[in-house]
Amino acid sequence: MMEIEVDIIEFRIPTENNKTLFVWDILPEYSEAHIYEAVWNIFSAFGALYLVKVSPNATLAQPGFYAMVKFYSAAHASKAQRATDRTCLFQRSPVKVRLSTKVNPSFGINPRPLSHARCQELANHYLGFNGWSTHILTMKDFSSCSAPGGAGLDALLRGQSEATGSQELYLKYGCVVELTLPQHGASCRGIGVTEEPLDGDDRPEVVLLKRGKLQKWARDKAVVNAFERVMLIVLGNGKVAVECRSDPDEVFPDDEEEGTLKVNDIPWSEYEGGEEEEEDLTWDLSLHVTD
Structure with missing residues (x-):
């Protein structure tokens, strides 16, 4: 056999x-x-x-x-x-x-996930450029300055709202994406959370740039989180099978609850360390070799 x-x-x-x-x-x-x-x-x-x-x-x-x-x-x-x-x-x-x-x-027992760019490279290598796709299900704003009742961010920064008082202002976004592998009939979801403190002296255009940056980071982290659930099973003949794992304790928005995202308190440190940190790993290259 x-x-x-x-x-x-x-x-x-x-x-x-x-x-x-x-x-x-x-x-x-x-x-x-x-x-x-x-x-x-x-x-x-x-x-x-x-x-x-x-x-x-x-x-x-x-x-x-x-x-x-x-x-x-x-x-x-x-x-x-x-x-x-x-x-x-x-x-x-x-x-x-x-x-x-x-x-x-x-070399830890629980290795870190790949960066967003590395996930794309690996997926393209084994699945092909058309073998996978992602789309955003939800992008939710959890910023401390997103006050209800129409109080805008600009008003808060200019001191025209007393809702926050001396509370620290910060931007925080949560994103849920769906990763689809059509040739294998598989899909899974991922979640990403990003935040950044705001300076009261930040001009509105600076805040808008920070918003766009954090939204992109939240999406990228959600894509990485989705890829973490994927296992590629590569056979000796070059064929690839896919298995997607799910976490029963994780809560994602239901399809009928579009625009809603339930997020637990996720520390920023969990999602820190992007592509730069991958390249800065310390490698101990000393090794005794015998013929």
């Missing part, structure tokens, strides 16, 4: 050792930028990459570089390791390519 290779891919930062390759014995013949591009082009041919990092060897070691390559798929990482180890790749002498074996404390 033939065994079918199956790989599970989630929309989270890959932290597993079996998805991480280290490349040694890179000669100092090319610039770091040239090596980065060469490593990315070679290994991306085996599957979608999350990260490539190139660094110079330690001061006491021989001149040269080493690289770390992180795949989303363990199967793709393993295939790439077998195909590239002890080959010359882009230089005149062979390199060593090994799967990571070091236990790194920075």
Whole structure:
């Protein structure tokens, strides 16, 4: 009976050792930028990459570089390791390519979700550009300065409303989006919340810019939250199946309650750390390798 290779891919930062390759014995013949591009082009041919990092060897070691390559798929990482180890790749002498074996404390048990841009890249790679879509179900304003009775934001900022008194003013938005995967007959919803304090000296046009920025961030975070519920099941023959998970404790607006959004008190810190923070992860690249 033939065994079918199956790989599970989630929309989270890959932290597993079996998805991480280290490349040694890179000669100092090319610039770091040239090596980065060469490593990315070679290994991306085996599957979608999350990260490539190139660094110079330690001061006491021989001149040269080493690289770390992180795949989303363990199967793709393993295939790439077998195909590239002890080959010359882009230089005149062979390199060593090994799967990571070091236990790194920075690789947490609960990896963080991918950024909005990375979610799109991964979805496009496995599902195709037309294989998924999102649309906003609800965008709700929870700002402290959204007072009832028609009292506008401008009036509050100019001190023409006594409703808030000395209360701190802030903008806060909640968004619910629906992610649809039409080729797989699946869909799921995600929620995103963003907030930002307001300065009483902010001009109306500045506040409008902040509103637009926060609404976009709320939408992006909702899309990320929806992708967190998606598992891609990749078969050895390249076919992809999709499973969407649901959280029974989460409350989303019903279709007949359009415009309504019920949001628990969600701390801003839960949704902080966007694309910049993904790239600033500290990587411990020290690893003992034996032949």
